[in-house]
Each structure stands twice: as C-alpha cells, then as structure tokens.
Amino acid sequence: MIVPRLIERKRDGGRLEPQEIRELVSEYSAGRIPDYQISALLMAMYFKGLDRDEMHALMESMLESGKRLDLSRLPMARIDKHSTGGVGDKTSLILAPLISSLGIAVPMMSGRGLGHTGGTLDKLESIPGFRTALTLDEAQRQIARIGCAMIGQTDEMVPADRKIYALRDATATVEVIPLIAASIMSKKLAEGLTGLVLDIKRGSGSFLPKLEDELELAKAMIDLGAAHGCPVIALLTAMDRPLGYACGNALEVVEAIDVLKGGGPPDLIEVTMELGARMLVLGTVASSLDAANAMMRDAIASGKALLKFEEIVAAQGGDKSVVRDPSRLPRAARQQVFPASRDGVVQSVEPRAIGYGSIQLGGGRRNMEDRVDPSVGFVITAKPGIRVTKGQALATIHARSEEDLAVGKSILEQAIVIGDAAVTPLPLVSHRVTARGVEELAAR
C-alpha cells in the first residue's frame, strides 16, 4: 500500500476498496501512517466524498479498532443521545442524569470541541476533579451501579475514530457527511446501545447548513445503526442561533444545572425535553411522548435528576458540591455586560462567530495539543426576533483580561446584528427521521 497513490486516487474522484480503507485505518491507528497523509486524504474526501461502501468500511474499521462496552447483562434498555454539534448545546449534561434517573442506562461517550462547536468532555472537565477518561472497565461498573457514565473515547474504545476526529478538527475537514456519520456511529455502536436518539442541528451554526445534507446525514446514521441492530431516531433542531444563553465550558455547566433545578432558558428546556421524551419511548419506559414528558417534569421537580447528576459527578471523581453551588466552578477574571448599540429587532446571533470567538478567548483549541480555559465565554440572552432598546444588556462577556474583554466585545459586535426587519428563526424542532422516513413536525 503506497499511501500517496491512495490519496491521489481519491483526489481524482476514484473509489477506495473496503480492504484499503480498513488497512488505512489500522495502519494509521498503529502510528504507521503519519497525520499529514491522512489529513490530505481527508481534504480530498471533503471534495470527492465517500460512497456507501466506503462509509460502512470506515465505520466498521473504526468500531473494530478497539474494545466495546459490554452491557448485555444489564436488565434495562441502553439508550444514548448524540448531537451533531452546536454552540451552547448543553443538552447532554442534562439528559444523562435526567434519563438515567428514570430507569434507562445511559452510556454516554462524547467528544471534545470540534470546529466552532463545543464538546461535552470539555464542559464536564470544567468541574474540578471530573475524570472523563475512565477505562472501559470503570465505565461498565459505573453504569451497572448508577445507570450512567459520561466518558470520552479511551485508547481502548474506537481509538481510530478518536485520532481521526482530532485531526479533522485541526484541518477544516469536519463537514463531510459520511465522515460525520461513520464517526458518530462508530462511537455509539461501541457503547452497546439498544437505541439511539440523534439531534441533528440545522441552520447557519450547524456543520451542515443545508436541509438536504442534514436529512442525508440522518439517513446515513440510521443505515449504519440498522446494520448493527440499533434503532435510531433523529430530530432536526435549530442551530441558527446558540441554544440557551451560555456559550463556554463552565458557563454551560451552570446553565445545565439550572435546568436540572427547574430553571433555565425556555428554548434549551424545549429541545432537551423533546430529545429526552424520544429516549424514554425508545427505551420503553414511557408509552407515549406525553407520559415521557410527565416523567421528566417529575424527576426535575422531585430533585431526582439533580441527585443523579451529583452521583455521576462524585462517581467520576468530580467535586459534587458544584452541583448545589455552581459558583464554585472556574470563573473568568473579568466580566462585562454587552449592551445593544441601537433600538431595533435582533436579526441574528451567529453561532459560528460565537463559537470561534470562544476559541479566541481561550475556551477551545486551535491545534490538537492546545489546553482549554474552562472559565471563558459568553452568556447571550438576546435571541433573534426579540425587540431591544439601545443600552439594554444583550450578553455578558467572560474573559481572562481587559484585552480579551475588548476582543469579546468586537466578536459580539460581529455576531449580534440589530436591524428593523421582522425575523422568523428556525423552529426549534422541525423534523423527525426514522427508518420509516422523514416527518415534518413544524413548518418554517
């Protein structure tokens, strides 16, 4: 196998054989193919795509690159939720404790920030002591004991995907549908699930701003799941603006805890409940969406969901006192309110500008090796379509220094546009996709 010739073939629009893909993945995992060849191949795939066979071979070889969770002896359903990545999307932080508090095992394996989007692992690690790098054995035992583990990909599980995912992030090769589908599904199938709910983001802040691409991604993942007997339901949700208010690692943990306590921004609550209801129905602990919603409301009102979060934090070595007192989380040295520059209607709050802005403030990675500052980011209460008056607070900037506050201010000036036109943002939840087809839930 001469790697440059495989790159060349893909570059010229040719097809790689399943066996070639398997060999590429295993040799790369073993460190026998350098990063720089794989990143060039990934960029060629960006332009030339992968066909169904290539995608299945990639997913299989990533799945086979490591061990899997064996939860087959657990009596309950094993359901996870996965999002394609957004800005301000902290639904995982809420759903893992909420759903596992209701008798479903949630073996949640998440990623780090990718492109402009945040990562659940980076958010969790803002909790002092929280270990996301559990061994497979530790995760299995924790799930058996408390019904949930929130972990990263260890070297044992889908190591090939882990390596490729980090490389894609650093090389602008994230937005390739079969790569996204194979990456997500290799992780999810390694969890030994009995069902999966997908949150596919739509709009300017998603990796795939076009509806046809989102539907293609949903179908690809449903297809990959079906090949392994794992039913998959996908919801398409809005990412034309950040979800909720907080954008930044510790800031998002605070907001997730808020929701678990019965508070939180309405849009975040709605999307979380829609996803959670599907998890409960897929796991057959609720017989209808209405019943599922009632169960979730009760788990929050009773404090059961919050208690489960404390239990998870403590089990993974985190300081569980932050759950009752989020002010103990890392806090940026400087905060500054960002006011409206004029009267008018908020035209847009651009998730990409916000996401990349958080990276600029130190809250994400420019290179694979970078460290993340958990404390920085934005809390943006302004939403597209709302009417504001000059001087009204639209957001708060959290930064490390006066200089960074100025950077944050100029980022928000770019990201938050005020105008005069009426604005109709995307519906929060617009489509449902299953093996049976696409169903439109709300018209734009």
Place this chain on the structure above:
Amino acid sequence: MIVPRLIERKRDGGRLEPQEIRELVSEYSAGRIPDYQISALLMAMYFKGLDRDEMHALMESMLESGKRLDLSRLPMARIDKHSTGGVGDKTSLILAPLISSLGIAVPMMSGRGLGHTGGTLDKLESIPGFRTALTLDEAQRQIARIGCAMIGQTDEMVPADRKIYALRDATATVEVIPLIAASIMSKKLAEGLTGLVLDIKRGSGSFLPKLEDELELAKAMIDLGAAHGCPVIALLTAMDRPLGYACGNALEVVEAIDVLKGGGPPDLIEVTMELGARMLVLGTVASSLDAANAMMRDAIASGKALLKFEEIVAAQGGDKSVVRDPSRLPRAARQQVFPASRDGVVQSVEPRAIGYGSIQLGGGRRNMEDRVDPSVGFVITAKPGIRVTKGQALATIHARSEEDLAVGKSILEQAIVIGDAAVTPLPLVSHRVTARGVEELAAR
C-alpha cells in the same frame, strides 16, 4: 491566526492575503504549525488553486526563509537548468559539468524524487561518498574555484520550500501549477542566477500532461523570474516515455557518464544539447545555437567535460574513480532481461508505471523518512514506435531479490505495451517560451 480557518477559507474558494501566506510559511518553517495542517491546506489548494498574488507571496516568503548564494563577485555568467521532473531524466548530471567546463558558473541546486519522478540528489548520492548537503559557504567557495556545485537545499537555503516540497511528495499535492512555479523559482532565485533554462516536461509522464498547463507553468516561472531580474527561457520536452534508457539512481549516473564520454542514447543527447545550447547563449559565451553545439561537442570529444565531472565529484567528497570506472557504483544483486512477449510495434513505455515501479523496487520514497536503494531500477532500450520481434530484449530489471525481479517483470508488463498500430511519440523538443511569448519548434 487560526490555521483551520485559513484552510477553511481556501477550501471554500477564498483568497489568502499575502500577509497570511507569509505568516503561514514562516510559522510552518519555525515548526509552529504542524505538517498535518499544511498538507490539508495544500490539498485545498490542489482543488482551489492560488492566484498570482498568492503565488508571488508564497515564492517571496520561501525565498526569504533562508540565505542565498552570493556569487555577485564572480566575473562569469551564472546559469542553471531546471527540469519539472521526469523519469530517466539525467540531463542535470551531464549539463552541470559540461556547461561549467565552458566558462559559465553553474550553481545547481536540485531536489529529491517527487511522486513518480527521480531526483538529481538521489542519483548523485549513489556515488560513494558524494555529499550533496554542502553549506552555503562551501558551495560558494567551490563554485568560485571550479565553476560548479551540485547541491541540495540546505537548512540555510529556502528551508520553507524544502519542507513543503517533501510534504507535497508524500500527500499527492504535487500537481498544482502555482506551487510548482513558486517552489522551483524560490530555489533558483536563491542561487543568485543571471539566467535560467527550464525544461518543462510534456506528456503522460509529466506532472502536467496538458499543454495548456505546461504553458501556464512556463509563463508563471518567467513572471516570477522577471520580478527578480532573472531572464528565463523554457523548452517543452517529451515525457510520454522515459528519457534515455536508464531509470534508477546509479543506473542513470552510469548513462550520464556515458554521454560525457561521447556515447549514450540519441534522445538523451538531443535534449541535453538543446538545453545546454540555451544555457551557453543565455550566458553569452556562445553567439548562436550552432556555435554552442560545436563548443559542447568539443568539450565532450576533448574529455574536458568528463574531467570537470571528476573534479566536481572529488570536490564534494565522492569517489571520483567511478567516473572512469562506473562499474564501481552500487549494483543490484539480481539482473534479468525482459523480452518482448510478441511481434509488433511498441505502443507505449509508460513513465508513471516505470517511476512508481522503481519506488516499489526500493529506489524511491513512500514516506518522507524512507531510505533509497541506489542500485535498483530498469534499463529500457525499447522506445514507442520501434518494431520488435518476440523474445527480443526490451529492458533489463535490476533488483534486490528474485521476488523483486518478479515484481519488476510485472511492472514492465504493465508499462510496455506492444501492439500493431503505428505510433508517433511527442517531438523531443516542441516549444520554446520566453518573456516574448510561445514559439512552436516542432509540430506533433
């Protein structure tokens, strides 16, 4: 500067500012941007190209990344020849001693094998002891003393180009006209030339099989040269078959010595003389091509050119006895004649198959780090258009083992096609391009 965003912009068809290109090149040279990001950017450039400003900025920043030869105190003209890369192309090995024996300084800085093509440095290093990694100072003093040095890019000279060139080779991002132009011209301008002759290869074995691309490349290099007061003349020559017979590092040195001794294959002699005549006229030591040809014939017949080659080899630490006795060069353990499988006309001798075949036998690199075996390769006397009879020797395979001989045989079975149709190969020298325009020298 967030590198993934620059990659993304280029990927999406945007333009990089000259300042951004300068920063990318200097940060990459300094090891502060990893290979994997630059290789992804190069692949994006493969698909989206570079405009004239981007190309000039890239060339300038590579040129400025290191020191240059200062030959301004030498009394004679300083002329080099550069080829865009072919298979069996050993004209540099002949021209450096031949032209410098006629009173022109030839500061020849060459590269290594790239893609399927061979590299002058790899060929020279098959001479025991030959050092191509001279310091700038050593090269300057050698040129002042004997009129010629045949060197590689040191860490001092255009280090940025050296790094990018090696990366392109390993990532199938060689065939991008502005990258080729900027790479060649940064090296050539760092030599402090008063003129340059370019050999732009045409046909299936060249990096640019389309005539319009070859002419674009010639014009780009003439444009880059003009910006630095260095007149450039380009000849377009045939690379639809290997040049000469020998393809392989030591094998090509043997054949080059053959030409310096008055022998050698006719096609190799013709192309070498055409290029050499332009060097002599550009350097104003010959007043016409005819006069130049007479001078070269005399330098070979008198032994002056061969003596100069001995002088160069000795000056650079090589075993100069190989020049009189080429059998002292590394020799492969196994040789085997490859006969014609049928009567007929040779339809093609595919340079790409031969070039990649040599790599497979160990004569080139699959990765940046690989070592090259100087002894292996092919000597192919068959030329497209000649009539052959079954059993007639078409080539000799030089390999390390019986297994490799079998590999070599299957490579030649692919590369050398015998049929019945008459065949008209490309004219050896077809076009001349100067700042004044394109002139067709021979019709196809």
